[in-house]
Amino acid sequence: MSKQKLLRRSGFFIMAALAMVLLSGCEQYIVLDPKGPVAEVEYRMIVISTILCAIVVIPVLAIFAYVVYRFRDKPGNNAPYAPHWDDNKVLEIIWWGVPIVIIGILGYFTARDTFALANPPKTEEPPMVIQATSMDWKWVFHYPGQDIATVNEVHMPVGKRVEFQVTADNAPMNSFWVPQLAGQTYTMPGMAMKLGIQANHAGEYFGSGANFTGAGFAHMQFKVIAEDQAKFDQWAANVKHTAPAMTRADYDKLVTTKGLADKKEYSSYPKGIFEERVMENGGDNHTGHFEHKEATKGEKSQESTNK
Known part of the structure; x- marks a missing residue:
C-alpha cells in the first residue's frame, strides 16, 4: 500500500471519528449530567473508570497500530525476526502488573462509594418515602406521608433525601432508573428494594424502566418533577382536594390492563396496598419496610385474644 493511499484511509477514519464525536453533541448525555449527590458520586466513578481503562486501552491500541505498520509484509522490510522469542520479564511485569494495580484502585473506589451510598449518614430528619x-x-x-398517588409522574422536594421503595406487581422484573439523580435498582414481585435519591436542582427529569419487559417497555417512562418544598406542598394539597380517590378496583385495573397509561393523580389510595401486594407476591419482611404493618397485625391479634 502506498503512503498516499495510507494517508487517505487514515484521513477517512479520522474524519469519521470526528463526525461521530461532534454529531453526538446534538443529544444530551443525561447520565453525564448529574443533578443530585447520588448521581454525582456515580458520575465520579464513571470518570475514574474511564481514565483507568484509558491507561490500558490507549497504549494497547497504539502498540497494535505500530506493530501492524512496522511488521507489515512488504519488500525490503527489515524488522527483526525472532521466531523463538518467548520470554521477557520486563514486559510480563508491565502487562500483568499495570492491570493488577488498576483493578486494585478501581476496586477501592467502587467499594468505598458503594458502601457510602448503601449506608448514607443518619440525619435528624427522616427521608421522605415514596413507594414505586x-x-x-x-x-x-x-x-404514604401525603396519602396521595400518581401514575407515570412523581413529584419530590428539592434538597430533601427521598427513599424510594420499589417493587413489581403482576409484572416481570424491571429496573427503576432516573439517570440524573441516581443509578438503577431492580423491581421484583415479592421484594421491596430501596433506592435513595436527592435532587439538588429544581427541574423535570427523565425516568424509565431499564429492563426489557415486552412490547411496551421502550415507552415505559415517567417524569420526575423536583420542586421547592412550598411548591411540592401546594401540589400535594391540590391533588388531595381535586383528584379522585384510588379504589381497589382502580388499582386492580392498572395491574391487569397490559399497555401504556396516561398520567393520573389520586387524592387517596387503599391503605397498605403496597405492602399487601408485596406480601401476596411471596414477599418477606427482609427489608424492614413492613415493621409497622407487622406490628399492627400483632396488635390486632392481641386485641382478639383479649376479647
Whole structure:
C-alpha cells in the first residue's frame, strides 16, 4: 500500500471519528449530567473508570497500530525476526502488573462509594418515602406521608433525601432508573428494594424502566418533577382536594390492563396496598419496610385474644 493511499484511509477514519464525536453533541448525555449527590458520586466513578481503562486501552491500541505498520509484509522490510522469542520479564511485569494495580484502585473506589451510598449518614430528619410499583407498562407511585398517588409522574422536594421503595406487581422484573439523580435498582414481585435519591436542582427529569419487559417497555417512562418544598406542598394539597380517590378496583385495573397509561393523580389510595401486594407476591419482611404493618397485625391479634 502506498503512503498516499495510507494517508487517505487514515484521513477517512479520522474524519469519521470526528463526525461521530461532534454529531453526538446534538443529544444530551443525561447520565453525564448529574443533578443530585447520588448521581454525582456515580458520575465520579464513571470518570475514574474511564481514565483507568484509558491507561490500558490507549497504549494497547497504539502498540497494535505500530506493530501492524512496522511488521507489515512488504519488500525490503527489515524488522527483526525472532521466531523463538518467548520470554521477557520486563514486559510480563508491565502487562500483568499495570492491570493488577488498576483493578486494585478501581476496586477501592467502587467499594468505598458503594458502601457510602448503601449506608448514607443518619440525619435528624427522616427521608421522605415514596413507594414505586412497576406494572405492564406503567409506574404507580404512592406517597404514604401525603396519602396521595400518581401514575407515570412523581413529584419530590428539592434538597430533601427521598427513599424510594420499589417493587413489581403482576409484572416481570424491571429496573427503576432516573439517570440524573441516581443509578438503577431492580423491581421484583415479592421484594421491596430501596433506592435513595436527592435532587439538588429544581427541574423535570427523565425516568424509565431499564429492563426489557415486552412490547411496551421502550415507552415505559415517567417524569420526575423536583420542586421547592412550598411548591411540592401546594401540589400535594391540590391533588388531595381535586383528584379522585384510588379504589381497589382502580388499582386492580392498572395491574391487569397490559399497555401504556396516561398520567393520573389520586387524592387517596387503599391503605397498605403496597405492602399487601408485596406480601401476596411471596414477599418477606427482609427489608424492614413492613415493621409497622407487622406490628399492627400483632396488635390486632392481641386485641382478639383479649376479647
